[in-house]
Amino acid sequence: MTAAGSVMHADTALVQRAKANDRAAFNEIVLRYKDKVYNYIYRMVRNATDAEDLTQETFVRAYLSLHSFQSRASLNTWLFRIATNLCIDHSRRAKRTQGLVTSLSPDNEEEEEGLQRDIPDATFDPQRLLLNKELGEKLEKALQELPEKLRMVVLLYDVEGLSYEEIAAIAGCPLGTVKSRLFNARAVLRRKLEPYLNVML
Amino acid sequence: MAILHTQSQNRLGSGPLGPLSSIKGASWLCRGGIAPAILALLGGLLLFYGPATAQKPYRAPHPRHLKGTQPRFRPVGKPSSQVDRQAIALLKQMFHPSSDYSGLQRTQIGDRYSEQQIWADTHGRIRIQYLAPPQFAGDIMLILPGHFFDYHARAHRLDVATLPTNQEQNEIRQLVQGIRSGRLQAVVTGEENVAGRDCAIVTILENVPGQPMGIPQRKFWIDRQTGIVLRKEVWNARGMISATYMVNIAIGPEAGVTPQMFSPASLPRAADVKPLFPSERPQFRSIEEAQPHVPFPILRPTQLPEGYVLSGIWLSDTPNNPSVVLRYSRGLNYFSLTERRVLRPNPRARYGPPPVLHGVGARWLQRASDGSTIAIIYIGHLTPGEFAIVADSLQ
Amino acid sequence: MNRPFASWDNRDCERIQGLLSDYTDGSLSARQTWEVERHLADCRECAAQAQQMKVLVGALRSVERHSTPDDFMRKLHAQLDALGPVPQAQRSFSARWRDEWLALRNVLSLRRVSLVGAGLAAVGLLVFFMVGRPTSTSSPNTTNTTNTAAHLQQALERHVATAAGDPLDDPTAERLAAPLSLDSEGNGSE
Numbered sequence: 057m058t059a060a061g062s063v064m065h066a067d068t069a070l071v072q073r074a075k076a077n078d079r080a081a082f083n084e085i086v087l088r089y090k091d092k093v094y095n096y097i098y099r100m101v102r103n104a105t106d107a108e109d110l111t112q113e114t115f116v117r118a119y120l121s122l123h124s125f126q127s128r129a130s131l132n133t134w135l136f137r138i139a140t141n142l143c144i145d146h147s148r149r150a151k152r153t154q155g156l157v158t159s160l161s162p163d164n165e166e167e168e169e170g171l172q173r174d175i176p177d178a179t180f181d182p183q184r185l186l187l188n189k190e191l192g193e194k195l196e197k198a199l200q201e202l203p204e205k206l207r208m209v210v211l212l213y214d215v216e217g218l219s220y221e222e223i224a225a226i227a228g229c230p231l232g233t234v235k236s237r238l239f240n241a242r243a244v245l246r247r248k249l250e251p252y253l254n255v256m257l
Numbered sequence: 258m259a260i261l262h263t264q265s266q267n268r269l270g271s272g273p274l275g276p277l278s279s280i281k282g283a284s285w286l287c288r289g290g291i292a293p294a295i296l297a298l299l300g301g302l303l304l305f306y307g308p309a310t311a312q313k314p315y316r317a318p319h320p321r322h323l324k325g326t327q328p329r330f331r332p333v334g335k336p337s338s339q340v341d342r343q344a345i346a347l348l349k350q351m352f353h354p355s356s357d358y359s360g361l362q363r364t365q366i367g368d369r370y371s372e373q374q375i376w377a378d379t380h381g382r383i384r385i386q387y388l389a390p391p392q393f394a395g396d397i398m399l400i401l402p403g404h405f406f407d408y409h410a411r412a413h414r415l416d417v418a419t420l421p422t423n424q425e426q427n428e429i430r431q432l433v434q435g436i437r438s439g440r441l442q443a444v445v446t447g448e449e450n451v452a453g454r455d456c457a458i459v460t461i462l463e464n465v466p467g468q469p470m471g472i473p474q475r476k477f478w479i480d481r482q483t484g485i486v487l488r489k490e491v492w493n494a495r496g497m498i499s500a501t502y503m504v505n506i507a508i509g510p511e512a513g514v515t516p517q518m519f520s521p522a523s524l525p526r527a528a529d530v531k532p533l534f535p536s537e538r539p540q541f542r543s544i545e546e547a548q549p550h551v552p553f554p555i556l557r558p559t560q561l562p563e564g565y566v567l568s569g570i571w572l573s574d575t576p577n578n579p580s581v582v583l584r585y586s587r588g589l590n591y592f593s594l595t596e597r598r599v600l601r602p603n604p605r606a607r608y609g610p611p612p613v614l615h616g617v618g619a620r621w622l623q624r625a626s627d628g629s630t631i632a633i634i635y636i637g638h639l640t641p642g643e644f645a646i647v648a649d650s651l652q
Numbered sequence: 653m654n655r656p657f658a659s660w661d662n663r664d665c666e667r668i669q670g671l672l673s674d675y676t677d678g679s680l681s682a683r684q685t686w687e688v689e690r691h692l693a694d695c696r697e698c699a700a701q702a703q704q705m706k707v708l709v710g711a712l713r714s715v716e717r718h719s720t721p722d723d724f725m726r727k728l729h730a731q732l733d734a735l736g737p738v739p740q741a742q743r744s745f746s747a748r749w750r751d752e753w754l755a756l757r758n759v760l761s762l763r764r765v766s767l768v769g770a771g772l773a774a775v776g777l778l779v780f781f782m783v784g785r786p787t788s789t790s791s792p793n794t795t796n797t798t799n800t801a802a803h804l805q806q807a808l809e810r811h812v813a814t815a816a817g818d819p820l821d822d823p824t825a826e827r828l829a830a831p832l833s834l835d836s837e838g839n840g841s842e
Binding site for chain 3: 079082083086087090091094095098099107108111112115116119191192195196210214215217238239242243245246249250253254
Binding site: 351352362364366369370371373381385393398400405407416418428429432461475489491498499500501531533573578580582589591593595597616617618620632634636 | 803804806807808809810811812813814816817818819820821822823824825826827828829
C-alpha cells in the first residue's frame with residue numbers, strides 16, 4: 057500500500073468511528089489535520105486570529121456534517137474544501153468594506169490575464185544577507201500579495217502537497233484551471249522574487 | 258407579452274441580455290429630463306464589469322406566441338447612453354452607509370402597516386424588532402451578512418437561513434448589469450427631507466418600449482450625508498406595492514448600536530427552530546436535474562412574462578414531503594413557485610389558480626400528469642397579467 | 653560548448669518557459685524533458701529561469717509551518733460539547749427533538765465578546781446545527797392542514813429571507829404582504 061493509500065485506510069477507520077459518535081475518534085482526526093488546515097487558512101486569510109476562528113469553524117462544520125461524508129472520499133479533500141469555502145466567505149465579507157466598484161469587479165481578484173511586471177528590488181545585494189531567511193520573508197510577502205485564486209492553488213499544491221485532482225475537487229474547478237493557475241502563480245512569484253532566487257543550491 | 262419557455266430557458270440563466278457592445282444613440286433613449294451620457298463613466302463601467310460572459314444570449318420571442326397588445330421588448334444591443342452619474346454615486350453610498358443608525362420604522366402596504374424598532378451598523382447588520390401589528394409584536398429579525406434569523410414570538414419559532422455568501426454581491430451585480438445593458442436605469446428623481454434628513458430620491462426604472470418614462474421598480478430616499486436609506490418603495494408595472502420609511506432616526510453614537518444586538522445569542526429562546534434552506538443548498542441547474550429528487554412531476558410554466566428566466570431551483574429538506582421551489586427572476590423582479598404533493602386533498606378544494614391575482618401571493622391545487630395532486634404556492638411581484646401567463650401555462 | 657549551427661529563437665524560449673513549471677515538478681514526458689534540457693544547455697536565460705523555479709518550489713515546500721495555538725483543542729471541544737450529541741437517524745423523533753432543543757438553548761446562551769467569534773461560531777453553530785434535522789413539526793400522523801400551514805409558512809419565510817439578503821429589496825414588506833394576501837385567498841385548503 058502506498059503512503060497515501062495507508063493514510064486513507066487509517067482515516068477510513070477513524071471516520072467510521074467518528075460517525076458513530078466516537079468523540080475520541082473525531083478528536084484524533086482533528087489532531088491529525090488541524091495544523092495542516094490552520095497552516096493553509098493562515099496564509100489564505102493572512103491574520104492569526106481569523107485563522108484560528110476559521111480553523112475551529114472548519115472542524116465544527118465537519119463534526120456536524122460527518123453523517124453526509126462518504127467514507128470512500130478523502131478526508132483531506134473534504135476538510136480542505138470546508139476550509140476553502142470558509143476562507144472565500146471570509147474574504148468576500150472583508151471586501152464589503154472596500155468600495156462598491158472594486159468589490160464588484162469579477163476581475164478584481166484575478167490577475168490571470170495581464171500579469172503585471174514587477175520590478176525586482178534593485179538594491180538587493182546577494183552577498184550581504186543570509187539567503188534563506190530573506191527569501192523566506194520575501195516569499196511570504198509575495199504569497200500574501202497573490203490574488204486569492206492563485207494563492208489557493210500554490211498553497212495547496214506546493215505547500216500542502218495535494219494533487220491536481222484533489223485541488224480541483226477542493227476549488228470546484230476543472231483540472232486544467234488548476235494547472236494554469238499554478239503556472240501563473242509560480243510565474244508571478246518567480247518574477248517578484250527573481251533576485252533572491254539566483255543562488256546555487 | 259409571453260415568450261415560449263423553451264428547453265434552454267428551463268436552465269438557469271442570468272438574464273436575456275447580451276454583452277455590452279458599442280455605444281450608439283437610439284431613438285428610444287431620448288427622454289425628456291434625463292442627462293446625456295457621460296462616456297467616461299460608461300467607459301468606467303465597461304472597464305470594471307467587462308464582458309458579461311456568463312450570460313446567455315437573449316432569445317427573441319417566437320412570433321406565434323405573441324399575446325396581448327403590449328409591444329415586444331427587443332433589446333437593441335445598444336446600452337442606454339444616458340447614465341445618471343449622480344444616481345450611481347448615491348447608490349454606491351447606499352450600499353456602504355457611513356454611520357450606525359436606529360429609529361422607528363414603518364412598513365406600509367395599502368392601508369395595512371407594521372411598525373418596528375430598527376438598529377443598523379455600517380457592516381450591513383440590521384436588527385428589527387416588531388412593535389405592531391399585534392400578531393407581529395415581539396418578533397425579531399436579524400439580518401447579517403450571509404445569515405438571516407426571524408423569531409416569531411407567537412409561534413415560538415425561529416426561522417434561520419444561510420444565504421448564499423455572494424448573494425448580496427450578485428444582487429448588486431445584477432443591478433449594475435441591468436443598468437449597463439439598458440434594461441434598467443437609475444435616476445435621481447427628486448429631493449425630500451425625511452425624518453429630518455435631507456435625502457435624494459433615486460428611482461430604478463425598467464425600460465420597456467411603449468413606456469417612454471420607464472416603469473419604476475424601486476425608489477430609495479438616500480440621506481446625502483451618510484447614505485442611509487430613509488425610505489424605500491417597491492413598485493411593479495401597476496404602481497407602488499409597498500413603502501418602508503423611518504418615522505424618526507438617530508445617527509451615529511447616539512443611535513446606541515452595539516455589536517451584541519446583532520448576535521443570535523440575543524434572540525429569545527424558541528421551541529421550534531427551522532432552517533429555511535437546506536444547509537448544503539442543492540442547487541440544480543435544471544428542472545430535469547431536480548426531478549429525480551421529488552416524488553411528483555414538477556410543474557413548470559411553459560410561458561413566462563418577457564425577460565423572466567429560471568434563476569434557482571432547490572428542494573426543501575422535509576423528509577416526509579419534499580417540496581421544490583422554482584425561482585424566476587428578471588433584474589430586480591422575481592417570483593417563486595413552491596410545489597409539493599398533497600396526499601389527501603380536501604374534496605371541496607378548488608383546483609386551478611385564482612382568475613385574478615390579488616397581492617403578492619396565491620395558492621392552489623393542480624393535477625399533475627401522473628394523477629397526483631400538487632399544492633402550489635406563488636409568491637412574487639408579478640402584475641395580475643403576468644401572473645396569468647405563468648399560472649395558466651403551468652404543466 | 654561549441655554549437656555554431658544551433659538555431660533556436662525567442663519562440664523556443666517562450667515555449668520552454670511554459671514548460672518549466674512542469675519540468676520542475678518532473679511531470680513532463682521523457683521527450684519533453686529531453687527537449688527542455690537540450691534548450692537549457694544552450695540558453696542562459698532559460699537556464700537561469702529554470703534554476704529560479706527550482707529554488708522557488710523548494711522554498712515553497714519548506715516554508716515555515718504554522719500551528720494552532722495551545723488552547724485550540726480545548727476551545728474546539730467546548731464548542732462541540734455545546735452542540736450535544738449529533739442525532740442519529742434511528743433515534744426516536746421526540747428524543748431527537750428534545751436533544752436539539754437542549755443543545756440549541758446552550759448555543760443561544762453562549763456569549764462571545766469577539767464579534768468575529770459571534771459571527772462565525774455562534775451563527776455558524778446555529779445554522780449548521782440544522783444539518784439534517786427534521787424541519788417540520790408534522791409527522792405522518794398530523795393533519796393535512798398543519799402540513800399546509802407549515803409549507804406555506806416556509807415558502808413565505810423564504811421570500812422574507814431572500815429579500816433580507818438583497819440590499820435592493822424590502823424584507824419587512826415581504827413579511828407584511830404575503831400572509832395577508834394568502835390568508836385572504838381562501839383558496840384550495842386541504
